[in-house]
Amino acid sequence: MSKSSISNSVIRRLPRYHRFLGDLEANGYTRISSRELAEKMGLTASQIRQDFNCFGEFGQQGYGYNVKELRGEIGKILGLDKRAPMILLGAGNLGRALASHIDFVNRGFELIGIFDSNPDLFGIKIGELEIHDIAQLESFCEKHHPVAAILCIPKAGAEEEADRLIRCGVRAFWNFTHFDLRISHSDAAVENVHLGDSLTTLSYQLNSIDGGADSSEEEDTEE
Amino acid sequence: MSKSSISNSVIRRLPRYHRFLGDLEANGYTRISSRELAEKMGLTASQIRQDFNCFGEFGQQGYGYNVKELRGEIGKILGLDKRAPMILLGAGNLGRALASHIDFVNRGFELIGIFDSNPDLFGIKIGELEIHDIAQLESFCEKHHPVAAILCIPKAGAEEEADRLIRCGVRAFWNFTHFDLRISHSDAAVENVHLGDSLTTLSYQLNSIDGGADSSEEEDTEE
DNA sequence: TAGATTGTTAATCGATTAACAATC
């Protein structure tokens, strides 16, 4: 289980494998071959076998892979058997949506606290959790030791709050801020999610399939 | 401007370039060299020059790049000078958050309609837009011709609704459903956003920096 | 002109695909 040898491209595919295997399991599959899985996922069988071999031999020649076992194995590699305590900073639209929409427990986390700086929000409940004053962050962390945080705060405060969280012992950031976090300190994990960039990419794709959104653009028909 | 020649890896980086150049402009930069930009973005100068050369020569030897001009050029390539009419399907937590949180216009889109199947929501306003009955989708599309759609609906209906939208003339999907859209029909653009996968990746990263979330896991100190 | 920095070609690196012997 020497994790450090697994390449980043493979890691990015693991959650998707996990998801597809879950669907298969739900649909009553007990075994699947790399060829069949490849077809369903739009990958090559070769790639799937290469990927799975990064972390051991889970298949059986002439048979394929045991769906449930393989899924469990991938889940363990991803740390989904853990429940890392996580807090949310910023209870605006997006923060609240994530708090109630995301299945934290099946992603290796548990949401244990929500913070905002707007007094109007203090005490309001999102699911089971109340929104707390961000001023109470330090005392909360001393007591409950969150190791991960979601950042749904304005760009301006992002870096500062991240540093503050690092001092509180937080080592993983799910960052929705319009700012690319690159934690200089120690080793902290960062997942920057730029929804705006994602939409921008869609704009490019849309404009690629034909000459423009809807209107009378000039056409350079020159493939 | 032969778009089809630009590789996917480059395209994925373009929104980020656009964002950083915007920040630079806001901070009063008029020119920047590939070396300096590389430092700020955590890339190599070589890569930046390669990337920018995919779509023309925007730099000037001995000088660097004009920030404003370069940003405008990238924006044009991304189609950010357009306002492709877009609708939202699903006005749950996430849908509502996106509707009010995302800067559509600066991403090449304009949100023109919101739909849900829950009658309790009909008539409620999100920003300037009312939530409509999804039953009115077809008549709305005939009138307003949206070309793009956000999917924030349950997984079960995703494929079906996508097909329905295709029939209505929609050709771009920003998909937040737990389902990998792969439009078989014609050429439609799809951007699958799996927030769950993103969080799962963070779980992996967190578990990589040390032996576990917080508790007394067995440690395989090896590597 | 001299210095800086690009545009671009060549070299390297990594990831994907193909092929096939091992084996269930």
Added chain:
DNA sequence: TAGATTGTTAATCGATTAACAATC
């Protein structure tokens, strides 16, 4: 045993990096 399918090595492909001549 024969058929199927893996694990794994080798070949290909693409993306990143390095290097340098062109040029502002």
